[in-house]
Amino acid sequence: MRLSVRTRLTLIYGGLVLAMAAALVTVTYLQSVRTINNSFGKVQVMLPSDGLRPGPDVPFPASGGDERPAPNRIQSYVDNAVARDVAGRKQDALSALVQSSLIIFLIFAVVALLVSHLVARRMLRPLAKITATAQRLSHSSLHERIALEGPSDEIKDLADTFDAMLDRLHLAFDSQRRFVANASHELRTPLTINRTVLEVALARRSTPEETKILAGTLLETTSRHERLIEGLLLLARSENEPQERVPVDLSELAASSLDDLAVPDGVLVERRLSPAATAGEPVLLERCVANLLENAARYNLPDGRIWISTWQEHGWSVVRVENTGATVPSHALDTIYEPFRRLRPDRTGSKKGAGLGLSIVRSVVRAHGGTLETHARPEGGGLLTILRFPAASPPAAQPSGNASAAPV
Numbered sequence: 001m002r003l004s005v006r007t008r009l010t011l012i013y014g015g016l017v018l019a020m021a022a023a024l025v026t027v028t029y030l031q032s033v034r035t036i037n038n039s040f041g042k043v044q045v046m047l048p049s050d051g052l053r054p055g056p057d058v059p060f061p062a063s064g065g066d067e068r069p070a071p072n073r074i075q076s077y078v079d080n081a082v083a084r085d086v087a088g089r090k091q092d093a094l095s096a097l098v099q100s101s102l103i104i105f106l107i108f109a110v111v112a113l114l115v116s117h118l119v120a121r122r123m124l125r126p127l128a129k130i131t132a133t134a135q136r137l138s139h140s141s142l143h144e145r146i147a148l149e150g151p152s153d154e155i156k157d158l159a160d161t162f163d164a165m166l167d168r169l170h171l172a173f174d175s176q177r178r179f180v181a182n183a184s185h186e187l188r189t190p191l192t193i194n195r196t197v198l199e200v201a202l203a204r205r206s207t208p209e210e211t212k213i214l215a216g217t218l219l220e221t222t223s224r225h226e227r228l229i230e231g232l233l234l235l236a237r238s239e240n241e242p243q244e245r246v247p248v249d250l251s252e253l254a255a256s257s258l259d260d261l262a263v264p265d266g267v268l269v270e271r272r273l274s275p276a277a278t279a280g281e282p283v284l285l286e287r288c289v290a291n292l293l294e295n296a297a298r299y300n301l302p303d304g305r306i307w308i309s310t311w312q313e314h315g316w317s318v319v320r321v322e323n324t325g326a327t328v329p330s331h332a333l334d335t336i337y338e339p340f341r342r343l344r345p346d347r348t349g350s351k352k353g354a355g356l357g358l359s360i361v362r363s364v365v366r367a368h369g370g371t372l373e374t375h376a377r378p379e380g381g382g383l384l385t386i387l388r389f390p391a392a393s394p395p396a397a398q399p400s401g402n403a404s405a406a407p408v
Contacts, residue, residue, distance in 0.1 A: 006120050013116035014109075021108050025101045032097055036090050126155045130162060142170040180233060187229045194222050234287060234360055245279040247392055250289065250319050251310040253282070257290040258308070263297055269306045276310040276317035279392040280368045288364040289319060291357035292385055296323035300382070316388040325382035333374050337362040365389070 003011075126148055133146050145166060148159035198219045201207050207215070251273040263269055278285070296306045304324035311318055328336070339359045365372045370389040377384055 006117070006124055009120035009123065010113065010117045013119060014113040017112040017116065018109050021105060021112070025105055029094075029097065029101060033094060036093065126150070126159065130159055134162070137166070142166060142173055184229075184233050188226075191222055191226050191229070195219065195226075198222065228356075234284075234356075244281070246282065247277060247279055248282050248285055250276040250278060250285065250317050250389070253286040253289050254293075254308055254310050254319065257286060257293050260290070261293050261297060263306075264300065264302070266303045267297060267300050267306060268304075269308070272307075272309040274309075274311040276312045276319065276389075277392050278317040278368070278389040280389065284364045285368070285389075288361050288387070289321075291361050292319075292321045292387075295357050296321055296325075296383070299323075299325050301325055304380075304382070312391055315391050317391045319387040319389075320385070321387075322377065322384045323382045324377070324380045327381040328376045328383060330376055333376060336374075337372075361387075 129148065130146055133144060137144060145163045146159045147163065148156050150156055198215045201215045202212055202219070254271070254273055258269065258271060261269075293306070293308065300306065301324050306324075307320075307322040309318075309320040337358045339356055362372055365387055368389055370387060373386040373388075375384045376382075
């Protein structure tokens with residue numbers, strides 16, 4: 001198991017403190033033993049000079065009758081008794097010292113680990129601030145900075161370097177936004193002029209038939225370029241987090257997208273729309289659902305089917321779109337969301353689309369903090385796509401009449 005940095009620092013700090021404490025206890029114990037040995041190693045009791053019997057606390061073997069033992073025998077016996085008593089008391093004192101030292105060491109170990117944990121957390125607090133700032137950052141909040149205060153050390157240098165990187169990123173994203181705004185104007189204007197000129201040429205009666213055919217071809221090409229530019233601009237816009245979020249009901253967006261959907265002849269659409277409230281930018285969310293439905297209709301079978309469901313569960317608002325169609329290999333499920341990625345020759349370069357629909361879907365889902373799941377249908381071909389957005393309070397105007405039970 002890989003330990004966190006805080007845990008490793010706690011163990012290192014605590015281990016060093018405990019090692020020093022153990023060394024201190026060992027030295028103290030050895031010094032205490034030396035002191036006791038030096039102080040009580042040569043204890044000797046001197047008997048009175050008259051050779052009288054010592055007190056009752058120093059017993060010795062009695063000799064027969066009233067005959068007193070020899071003084072040297074009494075002195076030897078007293079010295080042995082005192083030595084044994086001193087040795088016992090010394091052993092008791094050392095045992096008590098060892099027990100109290102172990103108890104104090106255990107208490108000190110617990111306190112040392114707690115203090116080490118607090119010290120490690122305080123040392124890592126600047127890194128936690130850097131991590132929290134990095135997690136909050138998005139395309140719309142690059143103006144935030146860590147602005148770490150304190151002495152100039154390695155952690156402050158890291159925070160200042162991170163702030164400098166954010167400055168460069170903020171400048172780059174501002175440049176991108178300005179480029180998108182300028183490109184939107186500069187690219188749309190000439191195409192609009194071309195469309196107007198071609199439509200006027202087609203409307204004139206004096207225009208030769210050959211010129212009308214050429215104008216029609218050019219007008220169709222202009223329409224494809226307009227769709228491509230709109231898709232690119234919408235893709236760039238969808239990759240940015242929405243500046244303002246408003247309550248949106250995904251069931252209403254799905255119903256509106258179905259009303260505008262051009263369903264091929266023979267394709268049946270089944271809907272099961274229950275309220276599914278979320279918060280976000282309505283235009284992007286509607287475009288997201290509409291792109292899924294257009295993709296399901298465009299690459300379906302002549303007698304295929306489309307199923308769409310919306311509901312709310314476990315804090316998520318869910319959109320489920322399923323369609324029949326050609327079999328999609330599992331290894332291609334991720335690549336179909338790449339811009340202009342060719343799964344089959346008929347999926348890109350089509351006159352019906354610019355090849356950016358699913359890329360916009362993925363970008364919108366990411367920008368709104370949602371999740372995207374795509375599975376290949378094992379029977380009948382086609383795809384099963386599930387979008388999940390964070391649930392929110394439903395908007396004031398509730399939908400009426402088109403909701404039914406969520407699919408099992």
